Amino acid sequence: MKKPHSLGCLVLRFLSVICFFTLKKVCSQPSPDLSAMEKLKKSLKIPHSLDWSDPDPCQWAKVECQENRVTRIQIPSKNIGGTLPPELKNLTQLTIFEVMNNQINGPIPSLAGLIQLQEANFHNNNFSSFPSDFFTGLTSLTFIHLDNNPFEPWEIPVSLKEATSLKTFSANNANIKGKFPGFFDPETFPSLTELHLALNKLEGELPAEFSGSMIQSLWVNGQSLNGTIEVIQNMSSLTEVWLHENKFSGPLPDFSMLTQLRNLSLRDNHFTGIVPLSLVNLKSLYIVNLTNNELQGSTPQFADNVIVDMNAGSNRFCLDDPNVACDHRVNVLLSILQSVNYPHNFADEWKGNDPCDNWLGIVCAQGNIVSLLFARKGLTGTISSNFSMLTSLKTLDLSDNNLTGVIPMELASLPNLALLDVSNNRLYGKIPSFRDNVDVVTAGNHDIGKDKAPTPEARSPVGESAGISTGNGEKKSNKGTVLGSIIGVVGGLSLLGSVIC
Incomplete structure (x- = not known):
């Protein structure tokens, strides 16, 4: 009756020995x-205030490990030199x-x-x-x-x-x-x-x-x-x-x-x-x-x-006082420029609140705008229908630009218009019915008179501290948890063996 009992003791003792040597190996095995x-330690110039003297890097200051593997290195603001x-x-x-x-x-x-x-x-x-x-x-x-x-x-x-x-x-x-x-x-x-x-x-x-x-x-x-x-x-x-x-x-x-x-x-x-x-x-x-x-x-x-x-005078606002309306003529001209994305050359030259005061491309007579000379100004976009709001306009020259779209029907209603020059652009569509005494120049628009937009082949373009994260780098390792588990197994086996034996 005792032989099986003795055999069990031998098996348990054998397992205890294996666990003991396994524990010894885990305790002595260096981190991969x-x-x-x-x-890293050799290439950096680590100050004395940062303790990296232990043979086990998992014990180094500001280094954290889990299961004997390095998971965090947090060494900010330590006056460290060297290289990585x-x-x-x-x-x-x-x-x-x-x-x-x-x-x-x-x-x-x-x-x-x-x-x-x-x-x-x-x-x-x-x-x-x-x-x-x-x-x-x-x-x-x-x-x-x-x-x-x-x-x-x-x-x-x-x-x-x-x-x-x-x-x-x-x-x-x-x-x-x-x-x-x-x-x-x-x-x-x-x-x-x-x-x-x-x-x-x-x-x-x-x-x-x-x-x-x-x-x-x-x-x-x-x-x-x-x-x-x-x-x-x-x-x-x-x-x-x-x-x-x-x-x-x-x-x-x-x-x-x-x-x-x-x-x-x-x-x-x-x-x-x-x-x-x-x-x-x-x-x-x-x-x-x-x-x-x-x-x-x-x-x-x-x-x-x-x-x-928004410093006064640092932009091209018509007036420095906030929320004060510009001259009506200024508002109309700016609404016209909207369709060509407010070109830089106009913004650079149009200053103040009086468009008759030497503004680029504008000719006035007795305070009325009579000519808009916008030829070869690098305009890209469409022709605004708001030109029709300048009822004193006699000459509108938009030639040699890169305008597309159609000639707005509203332009035909201008009562004093004598010349409309839209030559050498990329316009298409039907030409509005202007009065007989209006000279309309459309040469150089290959698709003028056609109802659809020009194809690419038909186009003839003309004209022109940072938020920073930090870390405390506190040291933490789970190696003790692994070792504790193994020690518990060894102790349990030994106790069981002594009871049975």
């Missing part, structure tokens, strides 16, 4: 990340890496393939370059800050498309060059809310792909971006937009969909046209900067609770 962490080693990409369980506000130099190494990485903060250092494959495989990355580093000129890499979980991409003052890539669309980045790329060397237009995005904070100020900003009217999540100190032009868009917009900075650009009521009446607006543009019409009157930067 030891080599990469030793490389390429072996960082071997820390396959790394979720947070923060080295901001130090003096680290050299290239930022590629972290391609670190699928667990969620936050990477490199801002306010002396890094020299950024790898084009950095974002490859970083599908969990939500926040990255690269601001204020003296990088060699670089372009936003295509690999960024793989970081589809991004919420914040911040690289202010990071020497980025080139044009905006076309992949900042809501399908590629459905969670992107902060795009901060100010004080770089970006050029070209805002991408049409911004339309419908979830971006709330857009900073692209202080560079050479140009074109219109029409796309932002379809970015309904925007709360702040910094576009100042660029080369944007054209009219301001419709702001009626931007019901959460609080901060709008448009100063120091080349915007023209009338400030839209959709902006003036925007209830969410708190700060607006419009100084140093070429905005026209009457000076807008914002609500009393709105902080307004």
Whole structure:
């Protein structure tokens, strides 16, 4: 009867021995990340205040591990110098890496393939370059800050498309060059809310792909971006937009969909046209900067609770006093320019509240506008029907531009018109029935008299600080939990063995 009992004792004792040696092996086994962490320690200049002396990197200050794997390295603002080693990409369980506000130099190494990485903060250092494959495989990355580093000129890499979980991409003052890539669309980045790329060397237009995005904070100020900003009217999540100190032009868009917009900075650009009521009446607006543009019409009157930067004389408003109506002739002329997107050359020359005071292309007689000489002015757009409101007009010369559409029927009603010259444009459609004594010149419009728009082949164009995240880097390891479990198993087996035996 005792043999089975003795056999059971032997089995239990055997298992206890196995567990004991397993425990000993776990206790003595170094972290798989030891080599990469030793490389990091060697390449950085760690101050004495940061204790990285323990043989086990999971015991280092500001390093956190789980199951003997390094998951967090958070060493911001420690006066650390040196460089970052390429072996960082071997820390396959790394979720947070923060080295901001130090003096680290050299290239930022590629972290391609670190699928667990969620936050990477490199801002306010002396890094020299950024790898084009950095974002490859970083599908969990939500926040990255690269601001204020003296990088060699670089372009936003295509690999960024793989970081589809991004919420914040911040690289202010990071020497980025080139044009905006076309992949900042809501399908590629459905969670992107902060795009901060100010004080770089970006050029070209805002991408049409911004339309419908979830971006709330857009900073692209202080560079050479140009074109219109029409796309932002379809970015309904925007709360702040910094576009100042660029080369944007054209009219301001419709702001009626931007019901959460609080901060709008448009100063120091080349915007023209009338400030839209959709902006003036925007209830969410708190700060607006419009100084140093070429905005026209009457000076807008914002609500009393709105902080307004709009220095007197820094635009082309007809009068400096807010909400005072312009001269009727001025209003008519500006309504005419709306159909050709308020050209810069007119905004630059049309100053004050009297269009008969040496305004570009305008001839007056006794205070009445009698001639509009707009030939070869680079006009693109359509002919406004509001020309018919200038009843004293005798000559209307729109020749040698890039106008399209039809000749408005209303022009035939002008009682004093003697000459209409629309030659060498891209007009089509039937010519209105003018009085017999009106000279209508339409040569050079290949589709005039036809009911449909010209095909491309038939056209003959003529004329012309960033929000920064921080981390406390507190050390935490789950190794004790694993060891405790093994110790419990060994103890339980030994106790059971002693009872049975």
